[in-house]
Amino acid sequence: MxxxxxxxxxxxxxxxxxxxxxxxxxxxxxxxRQDIKLSLLCRQWDSAAGSEGKVIIxxxxxxxxDKQRSFNQAVKDYLGNHSFDIIQSHERLNGCHIFxxxxxxxxxxLQQRAKTxxxxxxxxxxxxxxxxxxxxxxxxxxxxxxxxxxxCNSNMVREEVARNFAIDKHKLAVIYNAVDSQSYKxxxxxxxxxxxxAVDIPESALVFIFAGSGFERKNLGATLRAFSQLPENCYxxxxxxxxxxxxxxxxxxxxxxxxxxxxxxxQEKSKMPTLYQLAxxxxxxxxxxxxxxxxxxxxxxxxxxxxxxxxxxxxVIPGANCGVIVEVADDQGLxxxxxxxxxxxxxxVESGRARELALTFTQQRMQTSLLSLYxxxxx
Numbered sequence: 149m150x151x152x153x154x155x156x157x158x159x160x161x162x163x164x165x166x167x168x169x170x171x172x173x174x175x176x177x178x179x180x181r182q183d184i185k186l187s188l189l190c191r192q193w194d195s196a197a198g199s200e201g202k203v204i205i206x207x208x209x210x211x212x213x214d215k216q217r218s219f220n221q222a223v224k225d226y227l228g229n230h231s232f233d234i235i236q237s238h239e240r241l242n243g244c245h246i247f248x249x250x251x252x253x254x255x256x257x258l259q260q261r262a263k264t265x266x267x268x269x270x271x272x273x274x275x276x277x278x279x280x281x282x283x284x285x286x287x288x289x290x291x292x293x294x295x296x297x298x299x300c301n302s303n304m305v306r307e308e309v310a311r312n313f314a315i316d317k318h319k320l321a322v323i324y325n326a327v328d329s330q331s332y333k334x335x336x337x338x339x340x341x342x343x344x345x346a347v348d349i350p351e352s353a354l355v356f357i358f359a360g361s362g363f364e365r366k367n368l369g370a371t372l373r374a375f376s377q378l379p380e381n382c383y384x385x386x387x388x389x390x391x392x393x394x395x396x397x398x399x400x401x402x403x404x405x406x407x408x409x410x411x412x413x414x415q416e417k418s419k420m421p422t423l424y425q426l427a428x429x430x431x432x433x434x435x436x437x438x439x440x441x442x443x444x445x446x447x448x449x450x451x452x453x454x455x456x457x458x459x460x461x462x463x464v465i466p467g468a469n470c471g472v473i474v475e476v477a478d479d480q481g482l483x484x485x486x487x488x489x490x491x492x493x494x495x496x497v498e499s500g501r502a503r504e505l506a507l508t509f510t511q512q513r514m515q516t517s518l519l520s521l522y523x524x525x526x527x
Contacts, residue, residue: 151522152185153178154227157238158219159191170250170301170325170441171238177326177515184522187232189223213278220285234522236299242288245525248299252438252460253308254282260436260458261365264477290315296525299323299518302439302460321521325441326514329507332448334499335425343426347385347410354382354490357427357451359442360434361414363390367433367456367476369399374433374483376403382486384431387423389414424449428499429489433474433482434459448506452498454485470501 157171171188178184179200191206207222209215220241227235227243237244240254251257258279262270273279289295290313298320300306306320335343341351349355356375360366368386375384386409390396393411400406415423424430430446430453439460443453453471455461465471472485489495 150183150185151234151526152187152232153234153236153522154187154189154230154232155236155238156189156223156241156244157193158216160193173326173328173511173514174518177511178518180515181519189226191219213281216278217281234525240282240285240289242285242292243294244289245294246297246299246521247289247295248301249305249309250301250438252305252436253312254279254286255312256308257365257436258283260476264435287313295319297321297521299521300438301325303463304458304460305438321517323514323517323521324509325439325444326511327441327444327448327506327509329448329503329510331421332424332445332506333421334450334503339422340426343422347412347426349383349385349410349426350381352381354378354429354495355385355427356382356429356431356486357385357387357424357446358431359387359420359423359446360432360440361388361390363388363392363396365435365437367435368396370433370476370479370482371431372396372400372403372405372409373479374486375409375431376400376405377483378487379490380408382408382490384409385423385427386411387413387415387420420445421449424451427451428495429454429486430471431455431482431486432459433476435476437461439463444506444509447502448509450499450503452489452495452502454482464505468501468505470498470505 175186178186187201187203189203189205193202205222205226207218209218223241224243234246235244236246236248238248238250258273262273290309296319298309300309300320300322301324303322306322309315309320310317344351358368358371397411400409424446428451430451432442432455434456435458437459443461446453453461453465455473456476457473458476462473466473474481474485
């Protein structure tokens with residue numbers, strides 16, 4: 149029996165996009181099965197993994213709100229004329245059989261964002277028709293009888309869905325992302341020193357890496373404030389893009405640490421393994437993140453991770469003792485956590501633990517979990 153599966157994601161999120169990476173991994177894992185026929189419904193998808201079975205659905209739009217609405221409606225029209233055994237959406241789309249909550253719960257993200265926003269930002273957020281549309285579609289989807297399973301990439305997200313919507317908890321399944329531990333691996337020999345030389349960082353420095361686009365959500369401001377308290381032998385590498393990137397350059401200079409910060413901008417996915425290899429520790433004090441791929445990629449490279457209780461990695465980092473969990477608004481706590489890795493012995497031990505933890509997040513594990521979930525739905 150061939151299972152026909154429709155995967156829905158509007159588009160790639162850029163060269164460093166975690167959403168693209170996990171869908172590509174899912175496509176690769178599922179296409180190894182002869183009993184599954186995949187179709188990817190999208191506006192555009194340029195990666196090799198998405199080339200087979202790609203269905204372009206690209207209606208015209210004007211503005212962010214119309215972009216989401218027009219895509220959702222066009223997808224619903226397409227599904228009305230084409231039959232699939234399983235409809236798996238990575239967008240908030242009422243009527244799907246499976247929703248992968250890779251972006252978490254929009255309602256919770258807005259609540260967390262409001263805690264750190266100023267009065268004007270909170271007012272603007274409350275008036276946004278884009279957010280109102282997403283919240284409405286999210287509620288309809290989660291509370292629909294059509295929805296049979298929600299793939300949560302962390303227990304944190306599972307609990308958020310259960311807490312905020314009228315949904316049977318048996319519908320909520322935790323399936324962790326996979327990481328390519330052959331591409332993401334610790335640097336060998338003189339590789340780390342050579343990589344550091346290329347970005348003008350001393351070989352003996354303690355190097356933190358901040359990786360992710362959308363600096364407000366990832367909390368780069370707090371990272372810079374905490375980093376500014378560290379001694380001169382510490383450096384910070386920032387990878388990612390943001391419309392307000394110049395403001396963060398200015399902040400680094402105002403904090404008198406700009407000479408020790410390397411802003412590298414957005415990077416292609418193929419370059420990320422070497423960027424992790426030049427670092428010692430990942431720092432990601434995110435305001436809200438379900439379980440970002442950058443955590444798994446950093447762990448696989450042997451980097452202990454500093455993140456927050458609002459990140460799904462809280463599921464695994466404390467138990468494996470390869471990082472620190474801090475509170476979002478605690479700049480001093482973040483600075484103390486970063487300073488703790490000046491202990492070379494601790495850094496070395498936690499680096500090994502990080503790699504060991506990452507090796508458990510395999511494609512085979514994800515594939516097995518997905519196939520089990522599909523069969524449960526079909527049966």
